[in-house]
Amino acid sequence: MPSVSGTGVPSFDTTTFLDSLKLHPRSHAFTMSTAVRAPGEASSSKALTHSGMNSKLKDMKYAVRGDVPIAAERIQKELDSGTSKRPYTEILACNIGNPHSVGQTPVSWFRQVMALVNCPELSDTANFPEDVKARAKLIRSQVGGGTGAYSHSKGISAFRDNVARFIERRDGYPADPEQIFLCAGASAGIEKVMSALIAGPQDAVLVPIPQYPLYSALITLMGGNMVGYYLDEEKNWGFNLATAKEALAKARADGLNPKGMVVINPGNPTGQVMSQADLTDIVKMCKEEGLLLMSDEVYQENVYVDNKKFVSMKKVVRDLGKDYDDFELVSFHSTSKGLIGECGRRGGFMELCGMDSGVVSEIFKLACMGLCPNLDGQMMTGLMVDPPKEGEPSYKLYHEECSAIYSDLKRKSKIVVDALNDIEGMSCQVAEGAMYAFPKIDLGPGAIKAAEAAGQAPDLFYCLALLEETGICCVPGSGFAQVPGTYHFRTTFLPPADKLEDAMKRFKKFHEDFRAKYN
Numbered sequence: 001m002p003s004v005s006g007t008g009v010p011s012f013d014t015t016t017f018l019d020s021l022k023l024h025p026r027s028h029a030f031t032m033s034t035a036v037r038a039p040g041e042a043s044s045s046k047a048l049t050h051s052g053m054n055s056k057l058k059d060m061k062y063a064v065r066g067d068v069p070i071a072a073e074r075i076q077k078e079l080d081s082g083t084s085k086r087p088y089t090e091i092l093a094c095n096i097g098n099p100h101s102v103g104q105t106p107v108s109w110f111r112q113v114m115a116l117v118n119c120p121e122l123s124d125t126a127n128f129p130e131d132v133k134a135r136a137k138l139i140r141s142q143v144g145g146g147t148g149a150y151s152h153s154k155g156i157s158a159f160r161d162n163v164a165r166f167i168e169r170r171d172g173y174p175a176d177p178e179q180i181f182l183c184a185g186a187s188a189g190i191e192k193v194m195s196a197l198i199a200g201p202q203d204a205v206l207v208p209i210p211q212y213p214l215y216s217a218l219i220t221l222m223g224g225n226m227v228g229y230y231l232d233e234e235k236n237w238g239f240n241l242a243t244a245k246e247a248l249a250k251a252r253a254d255g256l257n258p259k260g261m262v263v264i265n266p267g268n269p270t271g272q273v274m275s276q277a278d279l280t281d282i283v284k285m286c287k288e289e290g291l292l293l294m295s296d297e298v299y300q301e302n303v304y305v306d307n308k309k310f311v312s313m314k315k316v317v318r319d320l321g322k323d324y325d326d327f328e329l330v331s332f333h334s335t336s337k338g339l340i341g342e343c344g345r346r347g348g349f350m351e352l353c354g355m356d357s358g359v360v361s362e363i364f365k366l367a368c369m370g371l372c373p374n375l376d377g378q379m380m381t382g383l384m385v386d387p388p389k390e391g392e393p394s395y396k397l398y399h400e401e402c403s404a405i406y407s408d409l410k411r412k413s414k415i416v417v418d419a420l421n422d423i424e425g426m427s428c429q430v431a432e433g434a435m436y437a438f439p440k441i442d443l444g445p446g447a448i449k450a451a452e453a454a455g456q457a458p459d460l461f462y463c464l465a466l467l468e469e470t471g472i473c474c475v476p477g478s479g480f481a482q483v484p485g486t487y488h489f490r491t492t493f494l495p496p497a498d499k500l501e502d503a504m505k506r507f508k509k510f511h512e513d514f515r516a517k518y519n
Helices: 015-019 057-058 065-079 108-118 121-125 130-143 157-171 185-197 215-220 241-253 274-291 313-321 357-369 375-384 396-420 443-452 459-469 498-519
Strands: 182-185 201-209 225-230 259-265 293-298 329-334 346-352 489-492
Touching: 015 157, 057 215, 057 346, 057 443, 065 241, 065 459, 108 121, 108 329, 157 182, 157 313, 157 346, 157 375, 182 185, 182 357, 182 375, 185 201, 185 215, 185 259, 185 293, 185 329, 185 346, 201 215, 201 241, 201 346, 215 225, 225 241, 241 259, 241 274, 259 274, 274 293, 274 313, 274 498, 293 313, 313 329, 313 346, 346 375, 396 498, 443 459, 443 498, 459 489, 459 498
Parallel strands: 201 225, 201 259, 259 293, 293 329
Antiparallel strands: 182 346, 329 346
């Protein structure tokens, strides 16, 4: 059991977290004998076996697409076959922030421009606004060899210029296009930075707990150590500077070498929107402690409360003045979230600030290994940061569609949070931003004992039962890490409002029945 710190918050234990992710062992039919054979002797085994493969890959976990979604796929096939006798007809996918997969309508302008870039002959039709045709023509001139050709490994320069101007408008400070890399989603940029940062087995990265499993997965794969700093659930998942400093000090006392710190704002899975004061504390801490700061800002458009707004980490750093000109910061953004939700396009960017020039060169080398980000994602990123302007023919429809998506997300966040808080034995903080709620559930000793007998983490046991009984697919909190002895799950509020309202009724009945059964 992790020790309790002087702040009253349990210190984070990576081993405990990894153990909590262990699932039922599955048979591996491809695991073969590793016996050495004589020269020339025919091989009856495989060169790559599960027992002999990269152990770091086997240790890596990614709960968002883990056991519960795998079970959901099985059940969906059963439902599709027409032989199911379950009390529901479809799986409600609340496990992943994938807006279009659950019915969010694409924004017309993006699709129109991309269609004309990829199929110029469509420009002859009168069905497209003139500004769409003009933008597509401009992009075709910028792409060079066309969308089927490789581009510069950092991404097309015109699109990086668009990103730089977007950052300048947002923050009020200049941005250098040469320090901007277009990426196949923010995830690809994060992976590159982690590859450069983690150089040995003692290297460590501070990550907020609860965290997005991409971070624990990459740190494990790179052979580093995740050092968790707990967010304060009772203060709507607020940042606690003392807790973060304590986690850092403990890591160093344990012989680790913390080199970086991750911030997710707005939060995933927690949905909080961080204040500028807390962000400033983080920047000052990283400067004092010599940490590279990685700021995950992919939900910056998804803020639903009137008393808060998104503030970029770049702005916080620049507001602190010249003493922070060389501060090491990497910020990430994506076309997958916001109001666009174009997850499959795999578009995004990262901006490097204050980085050693040699490091930038090595990250560029990593980008060159992949040749270039996909062109559709690059195009979508360029469009995201340079949308229609007021007065242009497409602006009215663009504004109406985006406003409708935003209002719908804001309404659905309240539907889900209010419904969860209405269930006995469950509490949920306000979803101020992002696309998720992360409620705490009181499972009770009977359910915990049943989960242990099944060889499962208690919240995994709960989420699997929820899926089987209701068709609602969520992710257990153990996949994100949590204060020991507490249990959570992450759910999106992306499906249509009528389906969410119906699902919340089924959820309440399930939870009441579950508690009655095990307690």
